[in-house]
Amino acid sequence: MALPLEGIRVVEMGQLLAVPYLCKLMADMGAEVVRFESCTRLDPHRTTVFYDNEADEQFYNKAANFHDQNRNKLGLTLDLSTKGGQRMFRDLVRISDVFCENFTPRVMQNFQMEYQDLRHIRPDIIMLSSTGYGYSGPWGNYGAVGPTVEASSGLMHVSGYPGSPPVLAEIPYTDFVGAEHGLFAVMAALHYRARTGHGQFIDLSQQASQVAIAPEPVLDYLTNGRDTPSGGSTEHPTMAPYGAFPCQPERQVPGRGEIDRWIAIAVKTDQEWEGLLNVMGNLAVSSDQRFADAASRWRHRKDLNERVAEWTRGQDAFPLMKLLQAHGVPAGVALTNRDMLFDPHLKERGFFRVIKHPEMSGLPTIPYPGIPWRLREAPPLPAHAGASLGEHNRQIIVELLGWPEGDLASLQEEGAIGWEPVSYPRPNPVGLDVLLRQSRIATYDQDFKERIAREYGGQKL
Amino acid sequence: MLEKALSSIKVLDLTHYVSGPYATKLLADMGAEVIKVERPxxxxxxxxxxxxxxxxxxxxxxLLFLYLNGNKRGVTLNLKGGDGKEIxxxxxxxxxxxxVxxxxxxxEELGLTYEEITAVNPSAVVLSITNFGLTGAYRDYKAWDLVxxxxxxxxxxxxxxxxxxIAHALHQAQFRAGTLAxxxxxxxxxxxxxxxxxxAHGSRGNLVDVSVMEVLSASLRDTVSQYTYQGVVRRRTPRFGRGLGRTVAAADGYLIPTMTGAGTDWDIFAEFLGAPELKNEKFATQEDRIRNAEELDQIITRVFLERTKLDLFHNAHAWRFHFGVVLTPKEVSESEQLHDRGFFVQVDHPIAGRLTYPGASALYSETPWEAMIPAPTLGQHNQEVYGKLxxxxxxxxxxxxxxxxx
Incomplete structure (x- = not known):
């Protein structure tokens, strides 16, 4: 038994999230992903969130974001502005099935790395360009990052608190949405190639991807001419009660912050409402005629939400969730990142991919978020750490491309490859105490290594 | 007509609401033959x-149903009844x-487990989308997007x-689960x-068990790693420090200014905004800007309020800074960029009429995306599927x- 994408080779020219996440999903499913990056322009994901919040001289090999997005890939350094780098890239494309990149069209044109260039090297290549707004059009060369597209897709306009400016998700949301659509597109192209022998160019727009999955307000405008006002997302157009309700906060060591606790409750059907009433056991609420049917509950949602909040306040969130779910009420605790790592459900499903970092990396065994599906018929998924800068240079250049061993030295001299960044200043991370004082984090645990080692095994540092 | 990418794939679509129908919509739009089954x-x-x-x-x-179910043929079938079993x-x-x-x-009640389906068709790939997956402690928990x-x-x-x-509005978790599914x-x-x-037992079937919860959990960037690398429990961040990467008001709407794009040269950024007071060593590095976030905020807020959102947006890109602009549904629908790429498509429906819908997320050079067939009316293809097929x-x-x- 093999993983479904074994035998597929992907060349990744990605940075930050969109294309690295897409290629990570393919690598987890068995594809051989050769990721190349430049020593002169470090991937920003190599420059933030370091182990123990310390940036030592090897910081670029110890960044959390990098390892999170680039596991199970081969790492090559390659500078496209050199002759050797260009030759290497073209030789790689010649033996690959898929090429994914997320740079602006301007960059791809400058290096003559567009689809019409690459199809001469490899006629059946599948090339995916992932851009904020698409490879063509008046905004084609507008660079983008996840948050900027969340804004220009219309999703942000309808998200946030009523009467306040719209709010972004704290993550580069549309990078993931684009990557998810990109995965589908590459797979569709691979199926087509398997049947016809033809490759193709996929011009993916993150903006279009996000509009495609937030269609309701756009459809309403296109059909009924109504421009949905920016009313926030704390209320639902039909459900009540609905929202995050406060529970008993979890105190930390004095002066070390507090975990505020919230339970999400969303009631749609009469059955769910009956379940909630049974748990609440509040006669004043259950006999209140204003709450007798769904439409009336929604009309009086403000009062109803207040009643529910009065009731949840002071309760322990987790037992309350279990009780509500046992009565058929859709309810869930807003988990923290720490909760996730120790969550019984995710553990039972084996969600986290536990990666044993090589000893020389200075990193221990660390669990990372896995992928959102399980295959019934598949061998265990791979669990190799992200490559250190230039880790697989030799393997790729000599063993895969078949270049003479001696070329490594001349390539290095030319600046085409390398094993460390060129003149990148060592970052100076802000201390966790500063972040805590500014309330940018809830708290931090000094014993996190022990806790993780207990749960996930591996040696603690 | 060009050949479609997935025209050889036959999909039995037993899904409802949003997540499953979006997965099969993506397949249908690329040419898969999809039969959608609805309850009578x-x-x-x-x-x-x-x-x-x-x-x-x-x-x-x-409109959501019409959007999600184009390019599919629709039949009705009672999955619970004895006679329905044969069909x-x-x-x-x-x-x-x-x-599913x-x-x-x-x-389990409907006899649609992986084992039961592959007993009938050993080479079937079964795609299951559930709120929390087919296994685990929350398996039977109920959830809407918010949960x-x-x-x-x-x-x-x-x-x-x-x-x-808070959560996003609309059906984001369901749609994203459908995309990945x-x-x-x-x-x-x-x-x-x-x-x-x-x-292992020699058949070609497989089960894909997609969890909606995990679609979101897998995509939180470094949220989980901040704990595993530093012991940090994250939370929502305070109002100040909204200078970059957050919502900032312009004269007529909102922007998301960022420093990415034109290198990380702070002086160039100050020049583009015409705000010499930003050329101060208090703001020179990313770390400095976090330390002095509140003061930075005040300056940025003042500068932005003097200009319109699209003026700032286009100007930022001329300087190669990656700015976002908050667009309303009307502005999205009229977006010059989306129209230039032929994003919106028109489809005739026998009852709903001729309507305009969002189209493809990507342009394909060989196998173009086309919206051709309107969503089926209830049971529209019973005769064709049950009779002919x-x-x-x-x-x-x-x-x-x-x-x-x-």
């Missing part, structure tokens, strides 16, 4: 979700991919520091068709209809 009389409950054409809550005029088995044998998004206990946001870890970090956490199903099918993942006679169909099977 009432149909997919998505038909009852707004917005509606002219605000008329008619089951053939729900269901014939459909299962026909399909390469069987898509019932709760785990419902799948998924909470349990996935996204909600706790989403919103204002001193207010309740489409890709994951194609991965499993690819392995199955190309011989890679023949199971499965060989039932007109008499059979009348009997099945009168007994409520179809």
């Amino acid at each position: 009389r009432t149909g997919d409950p998505c038909r009852n979700l707004g917005p509606f054409v002219a605000d008329n809550p008619h089951p053939e005029k729900g 269901l088995q014939a459909l299962l044998r026909w399909a390469d991919l069987v898509a 998004n019932f709760a785990p206990s419902t799948l 998924e946001y909470a349990l996935s870890g996204l909600m706790y970090i989403f919103g204002a520091h001193d207010q309740a956490p 489409g890709g994951a199903a194609l991965i499993a099918l690819y392995g199955s068709l190309n011989g890679a993942s023949v199971s 499965l060989g039932y006679s007109t008499g059979d169909l009348m009997t099945l209809r009168s007994s409520g099977v179809i």
Whole structure:
């Protein structure tokens, strides 16, 4: 038994999230992903969130974001502005099935790395360009990052608190949405190639991807001419009660912050409402005629939400969730990142991919978020750490491309490859105490290594 | 007409609402042959979700349903009844991919587990989308999108520091699960068709078990790693420090200014904004800007309020800074960029009329995306599918209809 994408080779020219996440999903499913990056322009994901919040001289090999997005890939350094780098890239494309990149069209044109260039090297290549707004059009060369597209897709306009400016998700949301659509597109192209022998160019727009999955307000405008006002997302157009309700906060060591606790409750059907009433056991609420049917509950949602909040306040969130779910009420605790790592459900499903970092990396065994599906018929998924800068240079250049061993030295001299960044200043991370004082984090645990080692095994540092 | 990318793939779509129908929409739009099964009389409950054409809550005029189910053929079938079983088995044998998004206990009640489906069709790939997956402690938990946001870890970090956490509006978790489910199903099918993942017992079937919760949990960037690398418990961040990467008001709307793009040269940024007071060593590095976030904020707020959002947006890109601009649904619908790329498509529907819909997320050079066939009216293709494809006679169909099977 093999993983479904074994035998597929992907060349990744990605940075930050969109294309690295897409290629990570393919690598987890068995594809051989050769990721190349430049020593002169470090991937920003190599420059933030370091182990123990310390940036030592090897910081670029110890960044959390990098390892999170680039596991199970081969790492090559390659500078496209050199002759050797260009030759290497073209030789790689010649033996690959898929090429994914997320740079602006301007960059791809400058290096003559567009689809019409690459199809001469490899006629059946599948090339995916992932851009904020698409490879063509008046905004084609507008660079983008996840948050900027969340804004220009219309999703942000309808998200946030009523009467306040719209709010972004704290993550580069549309990078993931684009990557998810990109995965589908590459797979569709691979199926087509398997049947016809033809490759193709996929011009993916993150903006279009996000509009495609937030269609309701756009459809309403296109059909009924109504421009949905920016009313926030704390209320639902039909459900009540609905929202995050406060529970008993979890105190930390004095002066070390507090975990505020919230339970999400969303009631749609009469059955769910009956379940909630049974748990609440509040006669004043259950006999209140204003709450007798769904439409009336929604009309009086403000009062109803207040009643529910009065009731949840002071309760322990987790037992309350279990009780509500046992009565058929859709309810869930807003988990923290720490909760996730120790969550019984995710553990039972084996969600986290536990990666044993090589000893020389200075990193221990660390669990990372896995992928959102399980295959019934598949061998265990791979669990190799992200490559250190230039880790697989030799393997790729000599063993895969078949270049003479001696070329490594001349390539290095030319600046085409390398094993460390060129003149990148060592970052100076802000201390966790500063972040805590500014309330940018809830708290931090000094014993996190022990806790993780207990749960996930591996040696603690 | 050019050949479509997935024209050889046959999909039996037993899904409803949003997540499953979006997965099969992606497949259908790329040419897969999709038969959508709805329950007799009432149909997919998505038909009852707004917005509606002219605000008329008619089951053939729900815009979300119409959007999600184009390019599919629609039949009705009672999955619970005895006579329906025979038809269901014939459909299962026909399909390469069987898509379901019932709760785990419902799948067991209906006899639609992986084992039962592959007993009928050993080479079927079964795509299951559930709120929490087919296994695990929360397997039978109930959830709407909001609850998924909470349990996935996204909600706790989403919103204002001193207010309740929030979720996105609309059906984001369901749509994203559908997107990944489409890709994951194609991965499993690819392995199955190309011989890679023949199971231990020699058949070519597979089960893809997608969890909506995990779609969000897998995509929180470094949220989890901040704990595993530093012991940090994250939360929503405070109002100050909104200078970059956050919402900032312009004269007529909102922007998301960022420093990415034109290198990280702060002086150039100050020059572009015409704000010399930013050329101060207090703001020179990213770390400095976090330390002096409040002061930075005040300057940025003042400068932005003097200009319009599109003026700042286009100017920023001329300087190669990656700015975002908050667009309303009207502005999205009229976006020069989306129109230039032919994003919006028109489709004629016999009851809803000629309407405009969002189109493809990507342009394909060889296998263009086309929206051709409107969403089926309830049971529209019963005759065609049951008669022509499965060989039932007109008499059979009348009997099945009168007994409520179809």
